[in-house]
Structures are given as C-alpha cells and as structure tokens.
Amino acid sequence: MKSQTLLMWTKLGLGVFLLSSACSRSPKAEPAILWKSLAAADLNAQQAAQQTKAEQARDGLGKALLAELTAALEQGAVHAITVCSERAPALAEEKSKAFAVRVGRTSLSLRNPDNGAPEWAKQHVGAGQAAPAYFGGAGGEFAALYPIRLMPQCLQCHGKVDDLAPEVRDVLAKNYPQDRATGFAAGDLRGWFWVEVPAKL
Numbered sequence: 030m031k032s033q034t035l036l037m038w039t040k041l042g043l044g045v046f047l048l049s050s051a052c053s054r055s056p057k058a059e060p061a062i063l064w065k066s067l068a069a070a071d072l073n074a075q076q077a078a079q080q081t082k083a084e085q086a087r088d089g090l091g092k093a094l095l096a097e098l099t100a101a102l103e104q105g106a107v108h109a110i111t112v113c114s115e116r117a118p119a120l121a122e123e124k125s126k127a128f129a130v131r132v133g134r135t136s137l138s139l140r141n142p143d144n145g146a147p148e149w150a151k152q153h154v155g156a157g158q159a160a161p162a163y164f165g166g167a168g169g170e171f172a173a174l175y176p177i178r179l180m181p182q183c184l185q186c187h188g189k190v191d192d193l194a195p196e197v198r199d200v201l202a203k204n205y206p207q208d209r210a211t212g213f214a215a216g217d218l219r220g221w222f223w224v225e226v227p228a229k230l
C-alpha cells in the first residue's frame with residue numbers, strides 16, 4: 030500500500046515536471062555552444078578558412094555601413110542617425126544571410142543596449158583590448174572579434190557631448206536615454222564586429 034502511494038506520487042511528480050518543462054521551454058533558437066579561446070598562430074586549416082570567411086563578412090558589413098553613413102552625412106548628422114539605428118541592424122541581417130554567418134556590432138560603451146556582445150565575446154569585449162580575438166566551438170564552429178576604431182566623421186555622434194550639434198544631442202538623448210557612446214576621440218577603440226561562422230562552410 031505504502032509503495033503504491035509512493036508510485037502514485039512519483040508518477041504525479043513526473044507528470045508535473047514534464048508539463049512544466051514543456052511549458053517553460055525558452056524560445057532560444059540554438060543550443061548553447063561551448064566556446065574556447067584560440068590563439069591566432071594556432072588556427073588549423075579549417076579555422077583559417079573560417080577566419081577568412083569571418084573577415085569577408087566583417088568587410089561586407091563595414092563597407093556597406095560606411096558607404097550609407099557617408100552618403101547620409103552629406104545631408105547632415107541628424108539625417109544620418111537613422112543609418113545607424115535602422116540600417117545597421119538591417120545590413121547586419123542582410124550580410125549574415127549573404128555570407129551564411131552571424132555578424133553584428135557591439136561595444137563596451139553601448140549606445141543601444143540591444144547591441145550587447147554575444148556570450149562568448151563578453152570577456153574579451155569587457156577587457157577593452159584592441160587585438161582581434163578568435164574562438165572555437167566544441168562542434169567545429171568558429172567565432173571572431175574585430176576591433177572598430179573611430180574615424181573623424183564618427184565624432185559627429187560619438188565625440189564629446191559639448192562638441193555635438195545641439196539637434197544631434199537632442200535626438201540621441203531622446204532615443205538613447207542610456208547612451209554611453211559619447212566622449213570619444215578619433216582613433217579610439219569604439220567597439221567590435223563579432224562574427225560566428227558555422228562548422229560547415
């Protein structure tokens with residue numbers, strides 16, 4: 030009798046467990062990858078090919094962004110803000126598809142909190158060192174971080190607050206109340222391009 034009761038409770042418990050775990054399944058798209066830091070000199074042939082691919086995606090996104098930003102800046106910095114707020118994420122998605130990777134931008138001093146670093150990149154980004162960094166996933170995936178330095182024209186929106194045009198300052202304050210991306214000088218490390226390359230190229 031005792032053991033039957035125990036069995037009943039065990040079954041009930043298991044049922045509740047299965048039900049709750051089914052209902053609380055998080056919407057994560059992919060399972061977490063275990064990443065390990067890789068030294069540039071130690072990349073094997075596969076990783077070297079993945080590194081080339083990562084650089085191509087970085088260049089693709091970087092050049093497209095700069096071209097759109099340069100064109101928009103001709104009409105004034107306020108006008109160009111939408112290039113960074115709308116075109117940057119759209120281009121990142123477009124280039125991710127085109128190169129069959131995941132590519133994006135991040136920083137230690139974020140303007141938009143949505144641009145936070147992927148989990149594997151957090152430590153390196155937090156350390157603020159400017160050297161590129163590479164990571165290998167347990168399943169043969171590859172990831173890279175490439176530094177982004179500021180050019181003079183970037184300072185129209187990332188320079189010292191007092192040097193920004195008043196209307197730029199107003200739009201940034203309104204749209205980015207947690208903005209930490211001002212006060213920079215040309216040549217400063219502004220952030221990183223991050224790229225994740227799958228095991229199969």
Ligand code: HEC
Binds near residue numbers: 186220
């Ligand atoms: C016209 C204003 C403007 C100019 C010029 C500008 N940025 Fe930005 N930048 C922004 C805005 C606005 C965001 C936030 C974008 C978003 O909402 O995702 C941003 C975000 C970024 C980010 C992503 C990380 C974060 O803080 O959210 C990086 C990296 C960055 N800018 C680098 C640069 C570089 C490098 C240049 C020069 C080539 C530059 N920016 C020029 C306005 C500007």
